[in-house]
Amino acid sequence: MELLQRFAAGDLEAFEALFRQHQKEVYAWVVRIVRDSGIAEDLTVETFWRIYRFRARFDPAGNFRAWARRIATNVALDHLRHARRETELSDDYPSPTGGDPALRSELRSQIKQAFLELPAKYRIVATLALIEDEPYNDIAEAAGISPALVKIRVFRAVRILRKKLNSLGVEASAT
Amino acid sequence: MSNQENEKQLQALLKQTLAPVKNTELQRDLWPQMLRRLDAQPLRVPWFDWALAALTAAALLFFPGTIPALFYHL
Numbered sequence: 001m002e003l004l005q006r007f008a009a010g011d012l013e014a015f016e017a018l019f020r021q022h023q024k025e026v027y028a029w030v031v032r033i034v035r036d037s038g039i040a041e042d043l044t045v046e047t048f049w050r051i052y053r054f055r056a057r058f059d060p061a062g063n064f065r066a067w068a069r070r071i072a073t074n075v076a077l078d079h080l081r082h083a084r085r086e087t088e089l090s091d092d093y094p095s096p097t098g099g100d101p102a103l104r105s106e107l108r109s110q111i112k113q114a115f116l117e118l119p120a121k122y123r124i125v126a127t128l129a130l131i132e133d134e135p136y137n138d139i140a141e142a143a144g145i146s147p148a149l150v151k152i153r154v155f156r157a158v159r160i161l162r163k164k165l166n167s168l169g170v171e172a173s174a175t
Numbered sequence: 176m177s178n179q180e181n182e183k184q185l186q187a188l189l190k191q192t193l194a195p196v197k198n199t200e201l202q203r204d205l206w207p208q209m210l211r212r213l214d215a216q217p218l219r220v221p222w223f224d225w226a227l228a229a230l231t232a233a234a235l236l237f238f239p240g241t242i243p244a245l246f247y248h249l
Binding site for chain 2: 012016019020023024027028031032035037041044045048049052108111112115126130131132133154155158161162
């Protein structure tokens with residue numbers, strides 16, 4: 001029997017094989033969203049836990065990689081929703097050192113704060129599209145929405161960010 | 176300013192504040208953690224099993240005559 005069929009039938013060895021094949025890729029996707037290696041490891045395990053729990057819903061003829069990425073995106077989104085008000089952005093991936101020196105640390109913290117306050121569904125697409133330069137189509141596939149909706153969410157995220165920054169007296173032209 | 180220019184300008188500002196994640200390499204195998212997670216799940220009885228048990232108990236209580244038939248089928 002094929003690996004995916006065995007997995008869908010509940011074979012733990014098949015699940016382990018799939019876990020080992022895909023854990024790096026799932027982690028790499030999640031860490032770009034949550035920007036914290038420890039949290040990304042936990043969310044990778046949570047992703048595979050959901051994959052195992054919902055194995056009966058997986059069509060063995062389907063694309064496991066895409067299915068896993070969609071679940072990972074939902075897990076990351078749930079994390080952003082619940083952790084939004086409790087945690088600051090991690091220092092795992094600090095600001096680039098080669099950035100504009102004129103961008104003062106106070107300004108950086110204001111931008112970070114404004115970004116952190118974005119609703120989770122906008123923050124996830126803004127992170128992937130604006131910071132990670134991920135193509136809209138890939139974001140759409142991972143989030144289970146249309147590329148047009150990704151574009152709309154990026155537009156709304158930009159509008160919210162600009163409004164927040166303007167209210168703080170920050171102009172984007174400050175760069 | 177057009178929406179596209181607006182977006183580009185804010186994107187530049189964001190990228191100066193939040194660097195794209197460069198190190199996306201997983202540093203360790205997560206399978207042992209996964210196994211702990213699988214083992215930690217308590218045994219959960221589905222709700223319909225509880226409903227079936229309740230129905231059976233009620234049937235035996237209200238229709239004691241079915242008890243010999245139940246034993247016969249066990």
